[in-house]
Amino acid sequence: MFKFKKDKYSSSRGGRSALLDISCQHCGNHICFYQKDGPGELKRMYCDRIVAPEELVQRYKGKNYSELAPLNCENCKRQLAVPMIYEKEKRNALRLFVGAVNKQKITIKEYEKMTNQG
Numbered sequence: 001m002f003k004f005k006k007d008k009y010s011s012s013r014g015g016r017s018a019l020l021d022i023s024c025q026h027c028g029n030h031i032c033f034y035q036k037d038g039p040g041e042l043k044r045m046y047c048d049r050i051v052a053p054e055e056l057v058q059r060y061k062g063k064n065y066s067e068l069a070p071l072n073c074e075n076c077k078r079q080l081a082v083p084m085i086y087e088k089e090k091r092n093a094l095r096l097f098v099g100a101v102n103k104q105k106i107t108i109k110e111y112e113k114m115t116n117q118g
């Protein structure tokens with residue numbers, strides 16, 4: 001069963017989180033599922049909030065900034081985001097290019113269905 005990560009980052013954003021289905025805006029290819037904390041537009045994806053697929057989670061989780069690679073669409077090869085450090089929290093993130101991805105809010109039930117869990 002999926003559970004949102006709850007920590008100082010989510011509580012500093014009001015404690016409410018949502019699941020987003022991130023896809024390439026150019027070709028529609030699914031990129032990842034992402035936990036968005038708090039309100040507002042998605043401008044960057046924090047590396048510790050990528051939920052799935054596992055390959056992408058491992059590529060960005062717990063890495064040094066220098067180890068991070070840009071995020072590309074594996075289908076159309078477009079660059080979607082580049083690594084950054086969110087200075088306020090000293091936290092690795094991916095800065096999304098404007099108009100690079102579609103963000104669709106989904107429920108936990110939908111997420112589990114899409115990833116064949118539960």
Ligand SMILES: [Zn+2]
Pocket residue numbers: 024025026027028029073074075076077078
């Ligand atoms: Zn694409």
